[in-house]
Each structure stands twice: as structure tokens, then as C-alpha cells.
Amino acid sequence: MQKYLFLILAAFISLEVQAQRSIEGTVKDNRSHSPLTGAVVALRTGNNTKAVTNAKGQFKLAVPTEKTMIYISCNGYLPDSVQLNPADKTLQLTLKRDLRLKEVKQRTIMDAKGDPAPMQEIVVTGYAPMQKQAITGALAGRASGVAIRGYRTLPPNTNYNTEDYSPINENIFHTAKDQPLSTFSIDVDRASYSNVRRYLNNGNLPPADAVRVEEMINYFDYEYKNPTGKDPVAIYADMASCPWALAHQLVRIALKGKTVEKESLPASNLVFLIDVSGSMSDPNKLPLVKQALKALVAQLREEDKVAIAVYAGAAGLVLPSTSGKDKTAILDALDKLEAGGSTAGGAGILLAYKTAAENLLKNGNNRVILATDGDFNVGVSSDGDLQRIIETEREKGIFLSVLGFGMGNYKDNKLELLADKGNGNYAYIDNFEEARRTFVTEFGGTLFTVAKDVKLQIEFNPKYVKSYRLVGYENRMLNNEDFNDDKKDAGDMGAGHTVTALYEIIPAGAGNEGQPAVDPLKYQQNLPVKTFSPEALTIKLRYKDPREAKSQLLTKVLNWQIQDITQTPEDFRMAAAVAGFGLLLRNSTHKGNASYEQVLSLAQNARGTDTEGYRAEFIQLVKKAQIIH
Known part of the structure; x- marks a missing residue:
């Protein structure tokens, strides 16, 4: 009898299995066609x-x-449904972005299980001292201003995929005879590299516009010699064959800011401005912000001061300016912060600058440190309005550093602009190791400016250079006349910072090799060139003392030389490897013969001591990209 029961049961199971089939597919953004991670x-x-x-x-x-019907949902996108036919085996599904995301109102979203999950309204009131407890909405201690009112979603677990990047139009080749000058602002930011790393570690190639080649190059430490004279910046230059175009030359221009020992750094007046809106509730956002700023607090001295301002539906001051010796009070204030509400970033910036101005140190380092995903959607939020606020405040000697966090709704374009206009640096913190590097390993370079408004102008000698192309720095280009204009803003260098710029050179006498050219100029004078001059180019640099309005001029000459890339120092080869990697990730029209194998070969032979392991990590990222591509 048991045997027959078993057979009957097996038959039912067989029928159940036969009634089911497996279907595979993909879900993508309907406009960008980028894959959606975490869609249900x-x-x-x-x-x-x-x-x-x-x-x-x-x-x-x-x-x-x-x-049957299947239902598709993803945070940040409008849900959809599709009828599935018996013959269907694969599906290519797309979702439209929910353009109502920035509205501050109650709505229904889909949770991780695909079920409706209502938003939760939260209210935080202020003015009076509050109880010593964690307060949803982010204010603890003493709040300032009107009641903060907003909405908070349940902790998100999917990618909003509303990240914004400014378009990059790559630099082209210019003829040295017709356009002998190339002028640009330096850039010490490295946010692009850590953001690219985040994409690759998640198994995806980054968007092309997320890849800023100069920031990738400048992510790495280079052993440039410290300045020895009165100037806070030293210039170095050399050249070798270009690895991705062997008939071309690659010129390296290197800058080094003077190193200042921690004990000799001026006192700091810092204001942490922390985004505690609902979009910051992910583990890689506000919790990581806390970790990063705690690492900074550990470096503070008694003469340093810290205030903490936050913003969600409105802005509030949760910690008045406090001595660096009182680390317990600072850490307690950080620990109480929680995410919830809309994003009044403009109001927060105004409050932070006001707090910094009230505690201004005449000969110290006055700086606002903004930690956010950049998703401002309440009050002053336009790029133009925020830029004007920051430009006004920097003239008072208060600089702005920007720390970007998170993914999905990350606003890279806005954060880069704010740091650029605020005379500060911009870093993307994708993990605690990046936070440690920013605030522990490179404490001085992150916070203390040794030279501001640093501009470079290179004059090429047409005797040796037919045409040239600056690799990267597309959003840092200046007009030639801006070089001598002290009112023109430019990049800043921190203590110990290095900056590297690469030019791809087509030597004089070489063919066009597919490069577009302009017709000969009818009225251009053929200026005589010194017959025996070995000078390939002249580098001019202008900088200002952080407390001065008048710039100083430095110059450096590079003579023409021929050497293979393998004969150059390790730092040169590493910079060339990173540049080639950036060209590949961007699928640049100028990538020439660049390949992942070539990049790996250069990098593996340029690791050097690599104390922190950054170059070894780079090699692993190249291997990941090679698999994904």
C-alpha cells in the first residue's frame, strides 16, 4: 500500500514540476539602457x-x-506589468524613471519583496534643549530654526539609478604653430577614481562621463621632490614614447606642494555640514559619513575647533564650535544623527558658512566640510544659486571641501562644481579605507591649502611639436588670457599634494595620422625659431598665497628628448598606465592601440614600494574591467 501511495505522490509532484517553467531576462532603464540592480x-x-x-x-x-502576468518594480522607477505567453523563454524589460521622486509628499513605493510599503512621516521640533537620545530627522543637542518636517522612506535596498554626471567632450589635438599655448587650472580631486572603483567592484563598467582621467591619474601618490625654495610648489617635467601611440611622445608635467608637519599646521575652524535627509539612510551613506568624520576627529588638536550642522527638511546646528580636545562631545553628536526628510541643501550651506564666519580664525584654516549624496531638492538648490553663495563666502577666507557618498541617486556633477567654486577638494568615499586615506593618511593635504588659484600655461615650440593634446582636464580649461588674470578662479593645492598632467605630442615632421587639421592661416607670421634651441616647451605656473590676492609666477623649460616609456621612472609609467585605463573605460576616440594587457604590463612594472597597496588594487580593477568589458 505504501508503495502505491508513493507512486501517486510522485505523480502529483511530476505534474507540479511540469506545470512550471523557468524564464530568464534583464531589466534596464528605458532611456540609458543601463541595467537595473535590485529590480523585483x-x-x-x-x-x-x-x-x-x-x-x-x-x-x-x-x-x-x-x-500569466508578471510585475516589475524598482525604487526610483514607475512599476510595470507584462503578460507572459507560454512560448516566452527570455524577456528584455525596461522601466521608466519616476520623475516625481524629488517631490516632498507621501507616496507608496515597492519594498524588497515587491509589496507596497508606505512612506513614514517624521517631525522634529527645535529651539529648546532636547533629551539625550537618538532623534529621527537628525537633530540632537540644540536645534536651530523652525521645526523640521519631512518624509522618510523605509531603508532603501535598491539602486535609484538617477546618478548625474556632466558631459565630457574630450580635448582634441591643436597645432603648435597656430595655437602654441595651452592653459588650464590644476585639479587635485580624486573622486572619479573611487567612484569608478565602486562601479567595477559592483560588476559594472562606469558611465563614460563618470571617468575623469585627470582625477584617476591624481588618485595615486607619486614620489616628487618637495619644494626647496620660498615657493610652496615645485615643477618637474619629462617625456617619453606614448604607449598607446608609439609614433607620438608623452609629456609629463608634475607639481608637488610643500609638505607641512602636522604639529606645524595652523589651527582649524571646521564646520561639518551633514546631509541627513531620507536619501542618506543607506549603509554606504550616513553610517559611512559618521565613520569618516570620526577618523578626522581623531586627528584634531586642542587648538582646532569643530561645529556640526545638519540639514533635512530644514537646517539645524547640533553642535556649536567645540575644541578638538573635547572629542567625546563631538563623537556623541555624530552618533545621534539619523537620516530622514527632504533635502534643503542650500539652507544647510548658508548655516554652515554663518557658523564658520562666527568662529573665523584670522590666520587659521577655515573650512566647511560637506558630506552628502548631492541630492538637494528643497529651497536653494540650483547650481547657479549655490555657486554664487559659495563664491561669496570663499572671498572671506572660508573654503569648502566636499565628500560624496552612496550610489543610485548620486549627484557627481553638482558636488564637483561646489568643491571647485569653494576653493576646496572633492573626494568620493566608497568605503572606510577611502575615508581613512582622506582624513588620516593625507590629513594635511585634505584640509590645509598651501597655494590657491594654481594655473598652468604651456607654450609649445613648433620646431619640435607639430600638435598636442592635453589628456583629461576638460572641465578645467581656461582661456589663454585667464592665466594673467588674478580675478580668475583656479584649483588649489594642499600640503603635500601632487598634481600630474599628461600631454600627447605629435612630433614635428610626422604625418596627420587621421588627425583633423585646419587650413593654413593667411596672415600668420612665420616667427623665427632659434636654430639650436633644444626647448620643446616652456611651463608657466601661477599661484597665490592662500591669504593673498596677487599671484606669483614660476617657469620651467623641458628640452626635447627621446626615450622609451620603459626607461622612465616608475611614477611616469604608473601615470601612463592609469591614463590608458581611463581612455579604455571612456572608449575614447584617442585610445589608439591601448589595451588592458598593455595597461597591466605598465602597472605591474611600476608598483614600486606601494606601501598602502593602491597600485596593487589598481591592477585588480583593471583585471575586473577586462572581464566585464
Whole structure:
């Protein structure tokens, strides 16, 4: 009898299996066609079968053999449904972005299981001292201003995919005879590299406009010699064959800011401006902000001061300016912060600058440190308005450093602009190791400016240089007349900072090699060139003392030389490897013969001592990109 029961049961199981089939597919953004990670594909049947897309937007789902409906949802996108036919085996699904995301009102979203999950309204009131407890909405201690009112979602677990990057139009080749000058502002930011690392570690290639080649190059430490004279910046230059175009030359221009021992650094007046809106609730946002700023607090001295301002639906001061010796009070204030509400970033910036001005140190380092994902959506939020606020405040000697956090709704373009206009640096913190590097390993370079408004102008000698192209720095280009204009803002160098710029050179006498050219100028004078001059180019640099308005001029000459890239110092080869990697990630029209194998070969032979392991990590990222591409 038991044998027959077993056979009957097996038959039922067989019928059940036969009634199910497996279907695979992808879910993508309907406009960018980028894969959506964490999208939920679900059956609204009794067993409520679901699947969640992986880093490549892929899913696999067991479905009935008959016609059925499947439902697709993803945070930041409008939900959709599709009728599945019995013959369907694969699906290519797309979702439209929900353009209402920035509205501050109650709505329904889909949670991780694909079920409706209402937003939660939170209210935080201020003025009076508050109880010593964690306060949702971010204010603890003493709040300032009107009541903060907003909305908070349940902790998100999917990618909003509303990240914004400014378009990059790559620099082209210019003829040295017709356009002998190239002028640009330096850039010590390195946010692009750590952001690219985040994409690759998540199994995706970054968007082309997220790859700023100069920031990738300048992410790495280079052993340039410290300035020895009165100037806080030293210039170095050399050249070798270009690895991705062997008929061309690659010129390296290197700058080094003077190193200042921590004990000799001026006192700091810092204001932490922390975004505690609902979009910051992810583990890689506000919790990581706390870790990063705690690492900075550990470096503070008694003469340093810290205040903490926050913003969500409105702005509030949670910690007045406090001595660096009272680390317990500072850390307690950080620990109480929680995310919730809309994002009044403009109001927060105004409050932070006001607090910094009230505690201004005449001969000290006055700086606002903004930590956010950049998603400002309440009050002053336009790029133009924020830029004007920051430009006004920097004239008072208060600089702005920007720390970007998170993914999905990350606003890279806005944060880069704010740091650029605020005479500060911009870093993307994707993990605690990056936070440690920013605030522990490079404490002085992150916070203390040794030279501001640093501009470079290179004059090329047409006797040796037919045409040239600056690799990267597209959003740092200046007009030639801006070089001598002390009113023109430019980049700043921190203590110990290095800056590297690469030019790809087509030597005089070489063919056009597919490069577009302009017609000869009818009225251009053929100026005589010194017959025996070995000078390939002249580098001019202008900088200002952080407390001065008048710039100083430095010059450096580079003579023409021929050497293979393998004969150059390790730092040169490493910079060339990173540049080639950036060209590949961007799929640049100027990538020439660049390949992942070539990049790996250069980098593996340029590791040097690599005390912190950054170059070894780079090699692993190149290997990941090679697999994904």
C-alpha cells in the first residue's frame, strides 16, 4: 500500500514540476539602457514567486506554463506589468524613471519583496534643549530654526539609478604653430577614481562621463621632490614614447606642494555640514559619513575647533564650535544623527558658512566640510544659486571641501562644481579605507591649502611639436588670457599634494595620422625659431598665497628628448598606465592601440614600494574591467 501511495505522490509532484517553467531576462532603464540592480520581478499568484535582478540587471524566475502576468518594480522607477505567453523563454524589460521622486509628499513605493510599503512621516521640533537620545530627522543637542518636517522612506535596498554626471567632450589635438599655448587650472580631486572603483567592484563598467582621467591619474601618490625654495610648489617635467601611440611622445608635467608637519599646521575652524535627509539612510551613506568624520576627529588638536550642522527638511546646528580636545562631545553628536526628510541643501550651506564666519580664525584654516549624496531638492538648490553663495563666502577666507557618498541617486556633477567654486577638494568615499586615506593618511593635504588659484600655461615650440593634446582636464580649461588674470578662479593645492598632467605630442615632421587639421592661416607670421634651441616647451605656473590676492609666477623649460616609456621612472609609467585605463573605460576616440594587457604590463612594472597597496588594487580593477568589458 505504501508503495502505491508513493507512486501517486510522485505523480502529483511530476505534474507540479511540469506545470512550471523557468524564464530568464534583464531589466534596464528605458532611456540609458543601463541595467537595473535590485529590480523585483514578481508573480502575483498565491505563492507570490519573486526574483531580484543582479548587478547586470539579470533575473531567473519560475513561472506557470500558461499565460500569466508578471510585475516589475524598482525604487526610483514607475512599476510595470507584462503578460507572459507560454512560448516566452527570455524577456528584455525596461522601466521608466519616476520623475516625481524629488517631490516632498507621501507616496507608496515597492519594498524588497515587491509589496507596497508606505512612506513614514517624521517631525522634529527645535529651539529648546532636547533629551539625550537618538532623534529621527537628525537633530540632537540644540536645534536651530523652525521645526523640521519631512518624509522618510523605509531603508532603501535598491539602486535609484538617477546618478548625474556632466558631459565630457574630450580635448582634441591643436597645432603648435597656430595655437602654441595651452592653459588650464590644476585639479587635485580624486573622486572619479573611487567612484569608478565602486562601479567595477559592483560588476559594472562606469558611465563614460563618470571617468575623469585627470582625477584617476591624481588618485595615486607619486614620489616628487618637495619644494626647496620660498615657493610652496615645485615643477618637474619629462617625456617619453606614448604607449598607446608609439609614433607620438608623452609629456609629463608634475607639481608637488610643500609638505607641512602636522604639529606645524595652523589651527582649524571646521564646520561639518551633514546631509541627513531620507536619501542618506543607506549603509554606504550616513553610517559611512559618521565613520569618516570620526577618523578626522581623531586627528584634531586642542587648538582646532569643530561645529556640526545638519540639514533635512530644514537646517539645524547640533553642535556649536567645540575644541578638538573635547572629542567625546563631538563623537556623541555624530552618533545621534539619523537620516530622514527632504533635502534643503542650500539652507544647510548658508548655516554652515554663518557658523564658520562666527568662529573665523584670522590666520587659521577655515573650512566647511560637506558630506552628502548631492541630492538637494528643497529651497536653494540650483547650481547657479549655490555657486554664487559659495563664491561669496570663499572671498572671506572660508573654503569648502566636499565628500560624496552612496550610489543610485548620486549627484557627481553638482558636488564637483561646489568643491571647485569653494576653493576646496572633492573626494568620493566608497568605503572606510577611502575615508581613512582622506582624513588620516593625507590629513594635511585634505584640509590645509598651501597655494590657491594654481594655473598652468604651456607654450609649445613648433620646431619640435607639430600638435598636442592635453589628456583629461576638460572641465578645467581656461582661456589663454585667464592665466594673467588674478580675478580668475583656479584649483588649489594642499600640503603635500601632487598634481600630474599628461600631454600627447605629435612630433614635428610626422604625418596627420587621421588627425583633423585646419587650413593654413593667411596672415600668420612665420616667427623665427632659434636654430639650436633644444626647448620643446616652456611651463608657466601661477599661484597665490592662500591669504593673498596677487599671484606669483614660476617657469620651467623641458628640452626635447627621446626615450622609451620603459626607461622612465616608475611614477611616469604608473601615470601612463592609469591614463590608458581611463581612455579604455571612456572608449575614447584617442585610445589608439591601448589595451588592458598593455595597461597591466605598465602597472605591474611600476608598483614600486606601494606601501598602502593602491597600485596593487589598481591592477585588480583593471583585471575586473577586462572581464566585464
